[in-house]
Amino acid sequence: MLQEIRQVLRLVVLMSKQGRRHGSGSTGGLLILLWDEEAGAQRLNCTVAAAGSWCSGVEIKALQLDLKGRMFPHVSPSLEPDPEDLIPFTELHGSLRLLLSFQMKDARHWPSDWQSDVEAVLQAFSLANAGIQIHLKLKFAQKTSVRDFRAKIKAKVSRADQPPLLLDVSCPEQKRWFLSKPHGWAKRASWCQGGHPVDGGRLPLGIPPQAMDGGLLGDLSVRLVTLLHPCVLQYPNMPTELKSIKVLVYNPCNIPVSGPSGFFQTLPSSMDCQHLGLRGLQCPAHKDPEFRVGTVFTTEQWENEKKCDDEEQESSHLPVQQSLLLFLLLQHRNPFCSHLSDFVAADMLIEHHLEEILCNNKPAVMAAIRTEIGNAMKAQNQRKKQQEKLNSAAEVILSSTMSIVSCSSNVDFRNACFDLMKVADTHALSSHLGESLRRVMSWRFLPVGRCYSTQMEENLLHHGSTKSEI
Numbered sequence: 001m002l003q004e005i006r007q008v009l010r011l012v013v014l015m016s017k018q019g020r021r022h023g024s025g026s027t028g029g030l031l032i033l034l035w036d037e038e039a040g041a042q043r044l045n046c047t048v049a050a051a052g053s054w055c056s057g058v059e060i061k062a063l064q065l066d067l068k069g070r071m072f073p074h075v076s077p078s079l080e081p082d083p084e085d086l087i088p089f090t091e092l093h094g095s096l097r098l099l100l101s102f103q104m105k106d107a108r109h110w111p112s113d114w115q116s117d118v119e120a121v122l123q124a125f126s127l128a129n130a131g132i133q134i135h136l137k138l139k140f141a142q143k144t145s146v147r148d149f150r151a152k153i154k155a156k157v158s159r160a161d162q163p164p165l166l167l168d169v170s171c172p173e174q175k176r177w178f179l180s181k182p183h184g185w186a187k188r189a190s191w192c193q194g195g196h197p198v199d200g201g202r203l204p205l206g207i208p209p210q211a212m213d214g215g216l217l218g219d220l221s222v223r224l225v226t227l228l229h230p231c232v233l234q235y236p237n238m239p240t241e242l243k244s245i246k247v248l249v250y251n252p253c254n255i256p257v258s259g260p261s262g263f264f265q266t267l268p269s270s271m272d273c274q275h276l277g278l279r280g281l282q283c284p285a286h287k288d289p290e291f292r293v294g295t296v297f298t299t300e301q302w303e304n305e306k307k308c309d310d311e312e313q314e315s316s317h318l319p320v321q322q323s324l325l326l327f328l329l330l331q332h333r334n335p336f337c338s339h340l341s342d343f344v345a346a347d348m349l350i351e352h353h354l355e356e357i358l359c360n361n362k363p364a365v366m367a368a369i370r371t372e373i374g375n376a377m378k379a380q381n382q383r384k385k386q387q388e389k390l391n392s393a394a395e396v397i398l399s400s401t402m403s404i405v406s407c408s409s410n411v412d413f414r415n416a417c418f419d420l421m422k423v424a425d426t427h428a429l430s431s432h433l434g435e436s437l438r439r440v441m442s443w444r445f446l447p448v449g450r451c452y453s454t455q456m457e458e459n460l461l462h463h464g465s466t467k468s469e470i
Helices: 002-019 060-071 083-093 114-128 209-214 261-265 340-352 354-360 362-407 411-421 426-442 454-462
Strands: 028-037 040-052 098-104 132-140 143-149 153-159 162-168 198-205 219-229 240-250 295-299 320-333 465-468
Touching: 002 040, 002 098, 002 114, 002 340, 028 083, 028 114, 040 083, 083 132, 114 132, 114 143, 114 162, 114 240, 114 320, 162 219, 162 320, 198 362, 209 340, 209 354, 219 362, 240 362, 261 295, 261 354, 320 340, 320 362, 340 354, 354 362, 362 411, 362 426, 411 426
Parallel strands: 028 132, 153 465, 240 320
Antiparallel strands: 028 040, 040 098, 132 143, 153 162, 198 219, 219 320, 240 295
C-alpha cells in the first residue's frame, strides 16, 4: 500500500508541475483514507483526495489511466468512499481537484507495522511540502483514527530556476521539554518555536554507467539543507549538546525515499568526529515510527546519559539537547523529457539507482555532509568555549563575594546577606549564590528578530507563519 500511495503522490506532483501556472502557489490539502470491508481485512480500500493550488494541474482522467493501467496493473477498482468522510476535507480546503480510489488484495500478507510506515512517509513528506496539509484517516474493524500533519511555522528556501522550497520548521513538542521550565525571568513567551534552515548549496552528481544504461540522462544534483532543533539563538550563553542527526533523502518530486541505508551506514567512519567536537556517531535500530524514514545517528556522548525526569530538578545549567535534520534534495533536469511518462520513468530510475548514484559520488557527498555538520557544530563548540569562560568568571565572582561576606565583622551585614538569599549559614549561601549566578548567566536573553516567539503560537494554529529564511 505504501508504494501505491507514493506512486499517486509522484504522479500528482509531476502533473501539477506541468499544469501549474507560474506563481499559482503550492498550498492545499491531501487526504489519505484507508478502510477495510465489512467482511474482513482481506481487501483494503484506499482513497486519495486533493484540493488547492498545489494540484491545480492534475488531469483526473489521465491520472486514472496511468494508475490503473501500466502503473498499477495489480490493483482493482475500489468501493466509493463514504461522502461523510470527504465533507470535513472539502469544508477546509475547497472543492476537490482529485478523487481517486483503488483496492488492494491479500492485506493479510502485509507487514503488521505497515500503518506506521505510511505515517512516517507522510510525516517526512509534510516536512518538505509544508504548504500541504495532510490528513490520514484509518477505518478498520469499526474503529476510526485520524492524524493530521500540518506545519505551524514555515520557511522558504529559494532555489534557482525552481519554485522555492517550503519547509516545516516548527519545533516538535517532544524536543521542547525545557520550554515549560522557565526560571523566573525566563518567560515562556521568549522561546523560539521554530528553526532556521541553512542552505548548503547545490552539489552536481555524476550519473553512474548502470543508471545511464537504464535510460537515466541529463543533469543530476543534490541540494543540502540543514535544520537545527530547538533554536536557542536568543540565549547565547545557554550550553547545548547535539543529541542526534537525521538524514532525509528526497527524490526530484520532493517525496522521501526509504533508502539507501547502506551508503549512510558508512557515515560515522567517514566523519572526523574529534574535529567536529563529537565523541562519535552511532546508528541504533529504532522502532519508533519517527525513525522509519531516513537514517538517524546519535552522538555517543548521549548513549549512556541518564535521562532526567524530575520536574523539580534545576535545569538551568543542563545542556539543551538539539537535533540536526539534514535534507538531501535531489534535482534532475533532462531537456529530452517532455511527456509525463518520461518524468515518471526518470524519477523511478533515480530511486532505483540511488545507492549507486551516491556511492559513485561518495567523496563529494561525504565532504558536503561533513561541511554541513561542521557548520552546525561550530556554534555549539563556540558556546562550550563561552561557557568555560563564564564558569571561570563565576568562580572568581563567587570566591570574591564569599570572601567579603566571610571576612566581614559586621553581624548585621552578614545576617542581611543570609536573609536575602534565604539561607542559614555561609555554606548554604555559597551553594545558593553559585546556582543563582549560573542561572543568571545561562538565561541571559538576547532578542533575535528572525526567531518565532511563543506569543505567536495561538495565531500559528489558525493562520500559520511563513518566512523567507534563505
